[in-house]
Amino acid sequence: MEILDHMILSVEAILDSDKTISFEKAVDRAKIEGFGNEGYIGIMEEKVKLAHKKIRNENFKMIKDYFTFPKIVFTCFIAISYFIFLSFFENPSKANYIAIIIVGFTGISQMLYSWKYRKCNKLYVLKTDILNRAYFLSFFGVQITQVYVSFGKEYIDFNHIFMRLLMTFIFTFSVLAVLGYIEIRKKTIVELKQQIFI
Template sequence: MKLNEEQITYIENYIKQNDINYYEIYMEILDHMILSVEDILERNPTKNFEEAVLIAKVEGFGRKKGFRGLLREKLKLAQKQATKDNLKRIKEYFTFPKLVLTVSIFVSYYIFLNFFKEPQKANIIPISIVALFGLFQSLYYRKYTKVDKMIVLKTHLLGVNSSLIFALTQLSGSFIIYTNNFIDFNHFLAKAMMSIVFTFTLISLLVFIEVRKKTIEELKTQIFA
């Protein structure tokens, strides 16, 4: 038994009442609920539509957890998978051939710091530029953040993953601020430390750009087609 538009609208509103505000998860629940309600009414023609909706929810999502239980599980799984994918991409920069680029960045930055009497101050500008460029990347996916007033999960994860860039930037700043009084920044270990942080920050930015491009391509074909 196929549901009519009014019945589908009823299910849509019913799901939204449970604060399912991520578009992909909402659509997954909606598809499941429509098919489930149709099946219930097909097997039980005398069954009331509203009652069938309640039965479909319990059968598909459990009496206690419900839609929000699935929402929590999906968010946790999506964040875990995004982190796993990012770490995999970062690891690629420490294997050939991308390892060549990583070593080049580290060596070039170390040489760059050697040109300054106060390398800790010189370090601030490149790190800030990388951070600002990372922030600028958000402009590329700004229009893909919402659909029908719901958050696009894939775009949301982009924002979460970009936090690594700013965390490393903060690490670099904290290292300089809290060690400025008792560390000789002209020592090779101090410059090596700043070079390592900068290298990781730049690699994180490159990975973020890769993921951003891939995500936008997927969104254009899957949601914003």
């Protein structure tokens, strides 16, 4: 609305000062005078950068919240349970790989659920688009797991306590990333339903 008001006032001023100029040229001139040669593109790019930064901050804040009381109890429960779970397997890397893949596909299912909200009145919703990209955070664990399973299976002792701690950390982080994504997705959908799109 502020941009629209600014444009209307600028076009009026140009039309008043130059009676020979057409309305279309007055709009073009107001756009260049008000927003530079890039016009609205500069504003759009700035808005996209701010939205990306906001979503990143929200994602990491959600994950960070799982390390404060009372959520830290839940986080510790996941980590300890998973560490014990891995000790039941002769080759814990396979069990870990399957568990991480399940977490990754849970992230995909959540992203597909929110896919229908990517557009509103045939317009792409920036926040939803950025949020859908954020689900890749849940695949961080899948990527790391693939690396050490593929390249380290002949050299790494997966039963070693440090290796099991690493697998536990990656699994716990992946679960928290998906839970954070779900929480932000729900909040975003509520916000979208409350918006009035003209």
